[in-house]
Amino acid sequence: MIEVINDDGRQVLEFATTAGRVRGRLVSTPDGDAVASLGIPFARVDERYQPAVRPNEWAGVRDSGQGPIAWQDPGRAAGLSMSERDCLTANVWTPAAPSSSPRPVLVWVHGGAHLYGSNAHPLCDGARLAAAHGLIVVAISYRLGALGYLRLDHFFGADYGDAGNVALRDTLSGVEWVRDEIAAFGGDPSRITLMGQSAGGVAVATLLAESADSAPFQRVIVESATAERVHTLDEAAEVTNELLEELAGPHAAPELLLGSSAAELIAAQERVVDRWKATRRGPGIPFRPVLDHRFVHDIPLHAIAAGAGAHIDAIIGTNRNEASGYIDLLRTGESDAISALQSELVADGHTVTAAEYIEACARDDGVTATAVDALESYVADRLYRKPASRLLDARRNASGTTYGYLFAWQRPDTAGWARRAGHSLELPFVFRHLDDSDAAREELGEAPPMALSATMSASWAAFAATGRIQEVDDPEWPVYESQRATIVFDETTKIVHDPFAERRRLLEVARSTAGMI
Template sequence: MVTILTPFGAVQGRTATGTFGPAEEFLGIPFAQAPQDGGRFRAPGKPARWDGVRTAHRHGPVCPQEPARAEGLVMDERGCLNLNVWKPAHPSGPLPVMVWLHGGAHLYGHNANPVNDGALLAARYDVLVVAPNYRLGALGHLNLEHLLGPEYADSANAALLDVLAALRWVREAAAAFGGDPDNVTVFGQSAGAATVAALLAMPAADGLLRRAVMESGTGDRARSTEYGIERTAELLALCGLDESGAAGLLTLPAERLVAAQEALVHRRGPERPNLDITFQPTLDPRTLPAVPVDAVAAGSGSDVDLIVGTNLNEASGYAPLDADGTEADAGLPARLAPGDFPQAPGLAEQLPERLARLLGRPPRAAETVEAYLAEQMYRDPSQRLLDARAAARARTYSYLFTWSDPRSRARRGSPHSLEVPFVFQTQAAEQARPDVGDDPPAALAGALGSYWTGFARTGVPSGDGLPPWPAYEPAGRWTALLDDPVRMASDPRRPVRELLEGR
């Protein structure tokens, strides 16, 4: 057992022994107070202080969500604003701080996922890893100011304010755990990466992070207030309420609210062959004044070093690469092209030819469908964010994760989320096996761990024996191809990129 005195009180953690030596873990530490009675949907309060020693041996409650997504965990909206801290047992000096934001479409996820356990990363690379929970779905992103008044002006971005509260806690408490509060890297995947992009655009985040990593995210994820008002009306109806009775949402049991938001997501999802992001950040002058990619192009976050990347087959979970012709043709998104890529009106016809240049053979219909959706959901938004950083003062790096498990390569390729266990060094964990197989390459985990932590330490992704990773710039578009082995390539998706740019 080990006890740390933080600015908010003493916490007792425990030692976890793993492959790379011991790490000390502190689980379920509150970083903010939930809004007081009647304060659902409101901004988080400042962290409370406590007397005595707080035991931090178990994961704290997670935000209410679809129960199967948090099996075996306590769901509690008032107690979910907690975080986990992992530190090496014998740190060498002030540690780079790495704050992990989990994914899950802004609907699911938590800091108790064994694949995202930070003990191995902390022990192997001498870093401090912090993982907060934050509010999800309607609890984190429901527009209510128009119905319940100015006290609920922050309801549409409560989740972003939770993340800010966690970063402020890190600023105050990291040093107690051996961390350097002036060297904080925020890294996130999927919805967590979209939240990282939002941080780059948020004035209140200035000074809270020095570096950032976006894994399979987007800088486009911010909707108008009008969009949010429409979703609120839909959710109210599913809860059996109308606008005059919107205050009923304040006392509605959380499980009923979650059931209604699930019904809303499933109602909207079939309209498109990809996950509908029903709840997401909203533009507002206080918290998020501009769409992140536009804010970045205007100079926001210019002093934050940034890594941006995607996996080769981001959409194979929606459009399997080996789908038969009938199934693939039914999903062919030609009808979506005018709306998704208006600058490329011939996309459906030209995409197979551009893919053939990359594959060295004509693509199957299923491969064309998957590539289209991967570009629409993740890669094209990531590319535009990279290009928006052209005038940034800090460094920018690009990657494409291309490794795939041989047993599922034909169907899944390199799917969404596959890189995560390699980053955390948990690729050998039982929970990672369905994704990485029985014999994942340890060298790839060593490469990703070294690059990510080297970046956190110095702003340059690097490691002993690894290829130097050139910074991204418009002329060369150098990109790390993360595979076994790693290699560097200039503009590796050029034929498709140029097509989507209307060339």
């Protein structure tokens, strides 16, 4: 229940949660007013590597303010304080305008390679999205890296059997908190959409694969992620051993993982990450969900193909240039790119040549393809597009609605800017932060298309409200299904069926011919 009070002449809103009252603050945005209730504890870390417990109750009214974030490389923490015990918080943005009925809810799970990030990134602040579309936006946090994904039962027994997936358990706890508490903020617990990007999307896809009829969410949005990025128990044990060696040498006692400071663990973690990054193009992600048969029971893609989460509606997609962070599109030479592309194809077991893949790119895109562009495209295929396509295909028989999308907009000054439609570039469009910060201008240039932001944010909001994507005064977008209908978000948004068909067919035929289906 919302209570409007007068505090020193200012409008203040209070919300009653089961742990105590929360005081939000009124924020004005170009899209209208919203109420920000930040840093609300949804759980508490009572013991390292163990599932979180209920937060402590508090007396009086808790003022809104960003809470501490999960431990990570301090250089990535944006100056925010870090805490093991108190990092599990929710930021809630509600429209200030009254509503006669409960509002749909969008729960945001941030990315960051399972290592970095928080629910406080300014380009993912939910105030504008909430105000513009009348929905409630919640951003939740979770433990990261070696403190969130570390197998320990092979050292310490069954009491630490959950350690490998406490980050996923944190995420689920956050969504359950939203389900149980969001009515106090005016939200509808029967219309909760769980949305994640990159590592956050991996978490969402994994929770989708483990969802039952009683899941605390009804819809998911998976952006630039995979449902295949999990460790086996043996792989997870190897990562734990690597971390221990980086922490204190080859004969280090496992107990150091329990007694070392968070700062020491994170420093060792970063050395492991550097080692992984040196092996191949792409993100070095040694810490990830673990196939522990306790919380994660199968590779998520396999579970989804077998029908897990089939009743849940989904939007799944990627950006066109997901790999532009790993391929220097401005400085890589053509001959070097051809050699690198051929090496990538061979490493993945393909029998096609770099020239054949470059030609497939040209046929798909209708323009002459450079070897550099093709190299970026192939790495994007391997890391993001193909996993997203496999996830979409796995849901072809789902009873829930499934949409596929491709974010394709790039800055017009691409000649001097190599990101193009890069990884995470869609986020300020979804959250409507194209024009309100230096960070947005650095990413998007001086004149990003406001109409595209309006389209994407309205589409995501409509999906959260109804399970359908529909533009005002336009026909409903088609679902993915057998024709691979894909919503391409660009200066002009359109539907393309199977937008990378030539690439897909080339690689599928090559694998089939080589007996590697």
